[in-house]
Amino acid sequence: MNKTIFSTGIFFGVLAVLLGAFGAHGLEKLIDSDAILTYETGIRYQMYHALFLLILANTRFLPEQHKKLVFYLIVLGMVLFSFSIYFLATNALTDFDFKKIALLTPLGGTLLIFGWLVLGYKVFKSKPSLPL
Known part of the structure; x- marks a missing residue:
């Protein structure tokens, strides 16, 4: 499982760099500055x-x-949160109104929060053993 978690982290890190570069260089003339800031939040x-x-x-x-x-809470939360933000930020570029899926953003954020809380709880409740 550790290899899967680590590989997934690499995948989403690479994807963040690629999408960030696309946002900085490909979207700057297509969407307004507020949408760029929103997009950067997702990145x-x-x-x-x-x-x-x-x-x-x-x-x-x-x-x-x-x-x-x-892992599952964080990945699902990250996909729902960040990708819904990407779609909302680029809403003006498509015929589909991504505002219809705007509830995915807070749902994703909630899953991210739960992921952190579960980690904190499990660490707090665990018996001391090896350091990181």
């Missing part, structure tokens, strides 16, 4: 959580089932 949170996954994969004091739960 930032995606990168934060990609790095989070790299760290999670290397923690040795959490049982695998706890890591797996945190």
Whole structure:
């Protein structure tokens, strides 16, 4: 599971860099500055959580089932949160009104919060053993 978590962190990190470059160089003339800032928020949170996954994969004091739960919460939250923001920020470029799926953003954010809370709870409740 650690390899899967680490690989997923790498994937989302690379994707954040690619989407960030696309936003900085490909979207700057297509959407307004407020939409660019919104898009950058999605990139930032995606990168934060990609790095989070790299760290999670290397923690040795959490049982695998706890890591797996945190992993699923973070990945699903990251996809719902960041990708809904990307779609909302680029809404003006498509015929589909992405405002119809705007509720995915807070749902994704809630899952990210739960992922952090579950991690904190499991760490707090775990018996001291190996450091990170």
